[in-house]
Amino acid sequence: MPAEEDVSERLCVILTGGSGLPIGPLPKPDLVIAADSGLHLAEGLGLTVDLIVGDFDSADPEIVVDAVERGSAIESHPADKDATDLDLALTAAGRLGATRTIVVGGAGGDRIDHFLANTGLIASERHAAVGPEWWVGRLRVWPTREERTVEGQPGDIVSIVPVGGAATITTTGLRWGLMKETLEFGSSRGVSNEMTGTTATVQVHSGVVMVAHGEVIS
Numbered sequence: 001m002p003a004e005e006d007v008s009e010r011l012c013v014i015l016t017g018g019s020g021l022p023i024g025p026l027p028k029p030d031l032v033i034a035a036d037s038g039l040h041l042a043e044g045l046g047l048t049v050d051l052i053v054g055d056f057d058s059a060d061p062e063i064v065v066d067a068v069e070r071g072s073a074i075e076s077h078p079a080d081k082d083a084t085d086l087d088l089a090l091t092a093a094g095r096l097g098a099t100r101t102i103v104v105g106g107a108g109g110d111r112i113d114h115f116l117a118n119t120g121l122i123a124s125e126r127h128a129a130v131g132p133e134w135w136v137g138r139l140r141v142w143p144t145r146e147e148r149t150v151e152g153q154p155g156d157i158v159s160i161v162p163v164g165g166a167a168t169i170t171t172t173g174l175r176w177g178l179m180k181e182t183l184e185f186g187s188s189r190g191v192s193n194e195m196t197g198t199t200a201t202v203q204v205h206s207g208v209v210m211v212a213h214g215e216v217i218s
Contacts, residue, residue, distance in 0.1 A: 010030050011028075011102070012032070013029040013032050014093060015045070015105060018107050020137050022104055033051045034051070034054075035054055035086050036052070036056060037054075039063055041105060045104070050072060052074050053077070053089045054089075084114070084117055086121055094127065098130040099129075103134045104135055105136075123163045139213065144211045145208050148201065150173075151198060152199075153198060156194065156213060157193070158211065162190070165207055165208075166206075166207055168205040169204050169209060170202075170203045172200060173200030178190075
């Protein structure tokens with residue numbers, strides 16, 4: 001029989017503009033992509049950027065030049081384009097073989113339109129192969145099509161929000177359990193559930209949900 005294929009994880013971190021920097025350390029990435037002004041986050045997070053993607057309408061030119069001198073590659077796009085910088089960065093992550101991708105930032109600030117678009121991008125089928133997840137402050141958010149196990153502490157908040165339509169789910173380890181119940185798109189029923197132990201699971205029978213985990217603050 002042939003040897004089993006190497007399925008080791010290739011972790012990409014995408015730095016993007018907007019608010020919501022993660023609280024807590026990031027795992028060591030194999031690849032770092034900056035989406036335009038996301039480049040400004042690299043030094044504070046102790047990351048070396050491999051690729052800068054975007055139309056460069058918001059990144060400080062001096063910081064871009066410095067990054068290139070340190071070895072960063074550039075993928076430049078025209079300002080009149082049909083995709084956001086995060087969309088382009090997720091596409092690049094797929095091209096470069098990422099199997100898990102942590103999106104840092106992108107919570108919008110005063111650009112709620114970008115926040116809404118980013119939510120859709122991270123949940124989209126187009127980018128599912130790069131395993132996107134979103135780290136925003138204390139929240140960790142995963143688009144989930146099959147099953148997600150959440151590790152934390154009793155009392156941690158877990159929210160389950162359907163995207164793109166209704167979703168049928170079963171949960172374990174949450175204060176208010178669901179058994180093959182349907183959450184309609186636009187429903188807030190799955191928001192602010194609580195972990196009863198150190199693990200919880202969300203099994204998706206149909207549809208797509210965003211699972212958000214926030215550590216309880218003692």
